[in-house]
Amino acid sequence: MMVESASESIRSTPTSQNGVGTIPNQSDGGGAREGSASGETNGELSTAELLHFQQQQALQMARQLLLQQATGLSTPSSTENKQPSVQVPVSVAMMSPQMITQQQMQQILSPAQLQAVMQQQQALMLQQLQEYYKKQQEQLHLQLLSQQQAGKQQTKEAALGNKHLAFQQQLLQMQQIQQQHLLNLQRQSLVGLQPGQGQVTLPGLPQAVSPSDLQQLLKEMSNNQEDSNKQDNSELSSTISTSFSSSKVSPPIVHTSLPNGQSALQNPRRDSSSHYELPPSSHPLYGHGECRWPGCEALCEDMGQFIKHLNTEHALDDRSTAQCRVQMQVVQQLEIQLAKESERLQAMMTHLHMRPTEPKPFNQPLNLVSSATHTKMSPDNYPDGLPQPPTSATAPITPMRAGTSVISSSSLPSMGPVRRRIVDKFNTPISSVLQAQNQLYSARTPAYISTFHSILDPELAQNHEFYKNAEVRPPFTYASLIRQAILDTPDRQLTLNEIYNWFTRMFAYFRRNTATWKNAVRHNLSLHKCFVRVENVKGAVWTVDELEYQKRRPPKMTGSPTLVKNMISGLGYGALNASYQAALAESSFPLLNSPPLHNSSGSGIHGGHDDVTSTGEPGNSNESSPRLSPQYSQSVHVKEEPAEEDVRPASLSVPNQNTALPEDHDLEPETAMEDLSS
DNA sequence: CGCGATCTAAACATCT
């Protein structure tokens, strides 16, 4: 025991043994920051302090918002999806765990309905963004004014000047970002929304950002300030670029006026009580009886209560401002990520000979969402302690039923039984899709793949980013996860406790119900021959007998590549997309061994066979001595597998069949690819 | 319907 603890420490796992079920990092970190944040609301802070706090807030919020963003933004579902059966689920899947209620709703909705819902969500999201921007503008403005007042009274011109400047800067910055975001969103929504939907969202866009408004605001501020700033939009901007640069997270944005952005900002300086112009019955920040302000989720029985809540809890303060900024950054990141991923997907599709003519999907549904998660995560890659949105904490996303999963059935030919099962069981139609999406979009930022690079394909690893933060049950069997955990280490061996830690570290889902899944882990370790217990100096460690692991399941997919092919061709792009993603998801852990196989596309698809394909960890250079690790050899106390010996004489004794396997693996993927592409 | 894979739960044994 002590020994194991020690070993654990080596892995430097933040979460202690018990941390498993408590999600310590998250709550702690979040709480701490909250506290500091609340303290700063006094408005007594200096500009520097303000910025500092905002940055903190930004970090915190970034984490909290990731999922939410993904959810909200995801909605730009494609109107032109020709494969509702597939597309819908996909888009639905984009909903984050926070949207549980909606997910539940999905269970009873038809694909078409779901699609409609998605679109509505998109509209909502856009509105929400608008509101954010608008509100922030107003609030900033108001705050500025109030500051001025205070300043006058105190006649502390200098100090006030700083604050004023800071606010102006904020405002300007925010508006700049806002402009771009809205433009992008608008663009996307145009693509993804149906005409009807467009009405809801588009019209409003311009109002939030019009340049003229911006100017006006600035002017006002300037006037009020009595400073000689009138001249200064230019001046301000220059100031911002310089002094404010530090706090700025988002890249400089060119001031581009919206196409139709004339006017609009209905009334930037409305009093705070009248911020919301939406019908009383609806508010972008209010839904399902709760406040949807990032990280809030306070329950509000009715709109009135909500408004009250909004004005009290989310009034203009540093925190709100920071949150808003974070939100904007998130959106921006999403945009960027979307562009990248779209490009990538296009290339992939081209490579696979998919109909290039149907590239629409690129801009569609998937994009926003997935990218959201990744994008954000990457930057601040918090190994464990990502603060989970409150919601997620209460409701892990599991609710989708197999029955509902349009996708699961259709797209899964590629998926191995294992995965599918899980999928069904855990509603994974969505989660799997989500996962797949993540893979697609997150992609190439190996930079933030902290743990998996060694063994996993970057894409897969990315999925982990998602699961690491979203309480979504990973669509992998315990066996595959355990294996992954073990293979993810240099020595290819882990103590039970380390395995636990890996689970909790890599999957938010496993930060709860520890008793259950831990039991399952132990059960799997004991049950499967592929897991070999080895006693060494440190104590007992578990290793993977790759050969045995592969043996476990016959390469279903491998044998029927045609199946995959047919499926793809038959379903059409959308379907392919989904299935492909599912396949990716499925294969992810198991197979990916191939670091070199960077072209996930190949591995992903073939991966359909789930673990089977896995065949190999091979790819790993480390592979060489999976279980041979020094300690390993020392005490090869293998599990008592009965058949073990018979079946694979070499397995145990032979250090690594793995070495041999690699080749096979490599081949597999490729062949699979071939089939697909052809 | 049977089978195999997987999950969950739980009892029990062993070790620290």
Next chain:
DNA sequence: TAGATGTTTAGATCGC
């Protein structure tokens, strides 16, 4: 003795 670690068994679901 308690808790962690392992092993087993049993019931249930799911897909083939």
